Amino acid sequence: MSSPLARLIDRIRRPTRRRKAKAVRNIVEVAARVGYGARGFVYLSAGLIILLSTAGLVDNAVGTRGALAWLGLQPLGRAWLLLLGLGLAAFVAWRLMQAVLDADNQGRSWQAVNTRVSQGFSGLGYAFLAVSAFGLLIHTPPDPATAEAREGLAQAERVLSMPFGNWLLVGVGLCIAGIGVGNIVRAWREDFTEYLSCSVDLCRRVAPLARVGYMARGLAWLPLAVLVVAAGLHSEATDVTSFGGALDAVDRQVAGPWLLGAGALGFIAFGLFSFIEARFRRIRPPRELVPG
Numbered sequence: 001m002s003s004p005l006a007r008l009i010d011r012i013r014r015p016t017r018r019r020k021a022k023a024v025r026n027i028v029e030v031a032a033r034v035g036y037g038a039r040g041f042v043y044l045s046a047g048l049i050i051l052l053s054t055a056g057l058v059d060n061a062v063g064t065r066g067a068l069a070w071l072g073l074q075p076l077g078r079a080w081l082l083l084l085g086l087g088l089a090a091f092v093a094w095r096l097m098q099a100v101l102d103a104d105n106q107g108r109s110w111q112a113v114n115t116r117v118s119q120g121f122s123g124l125g126y127a128f129l130a131v132s133a134f135g136l137l138i139h140t141p142p143d144p145a146t147a148e149a150r151e152g153l154a155q156a157e158r159v160l161s162m163p164f165g166n167w168l169l170v171g172v173g174l175c176i177a178g179i180g181v182g183n184i185v186r187a188w189r190e191d192f193t194e195y196l197s198c199s200v201d202l203c204r205r206v207a208p209l210a211r212v213g214y215m216a217r218g219l220a221w222l223p224l225a226v227l228v229v230a231a232g233l234h235s236e237a238t239d240v241t242s243f244g245g246a247l248d249a250v251d252r253q254v255a256g257p258w259l260l261g262a263g264a265l266g267f268i269a270f271g272l273f274s275f276i277e278a279r280f281r282r283i284r285p286p287r288e289l290v291p292g
Contacts, residue, residue, distance in 0.1 A: 025285050028283060031090040031091075035091025036275070038090070047270075054257045088126050088130035089127075156231055160232075196280045210273045213267070
């Protein structure tokens with residue numbers, strides 16, 4: 001049984017703990033919502049650029065990193081890059097909370113572990129994107145699509161120079177294909193409204209945005225996966241291109257512009273759903289971060 005003095009001390013400390021817990025919840029929520037918004041802006045920009053490329057209004061399609069470089073060339077470009085870099089860094093922090101500290105209370109079932117591992121790899125991908133945004137503050141290439149393709153070629157040459165480099169490159173291509181297939185499967189199976197705090201009617205209306213967006217993301221990875229696997233099998237680095245270059249290869253096919261236009265709309269849908277998540281997603285800080 002606690003002493004009267006201990007109860008008095010606890011009564012004094014309790015408001016302080018509540019204030020600290022509220023401050024932590026607010027910081028985590030702001031970081032997560034800013035992160036979802038930054039992700040949405042990047043995908044919306046990439047989708048619009050791809051759509052403009054199919055109409056011949058810009059020279060080449062680009063991926064998310066190319067979209068950042070393209071934004072860096074626009075008026076106030078460095079301000080855009082700085083804000084997006086900070087927003088993506090905030091999203092990485094939220095992904096780590098989900099993956100490592102189980103912010104969404106997934107538990108430890110096989111499905112929960114699989115979800116958390118996916119969130120961890122997602123965080124790693126967005127960490128590279130955030131680093132790219134900050135790097136572009138120092139140097140923004142005048143032709144983002146060409147620079148992205150050269151970087152892909154250089155990376156492929158480095159891999160091929162390693163022992164068993166051709167098989168390593170095939171493995172990279174298969175991993176890229178796995179990311180694409182994983183997004184496609186997620187588009188069909190997942191309930192994207194599970195973590196949204198909005199009305200049933202609104203949830204029903206926005207769920208198709210997520211399905212279309214994840215489907216488009218998955219399909220967009222597959223052409224690049226094919227090119228990377230082919231480069232490994234042929235031991236020819238020049239077969240490798242960038243994400244945007246793979247989309248341009250699709251554009252050159254008979255029905256390419258229509259396929260690319262559909263993919264662009266999917267990217268835009270994913271960006272819009274990210275904005276929905278920024279507004280309505282339930283954000284819960286991990287228990288480890290909330291003062292007891």
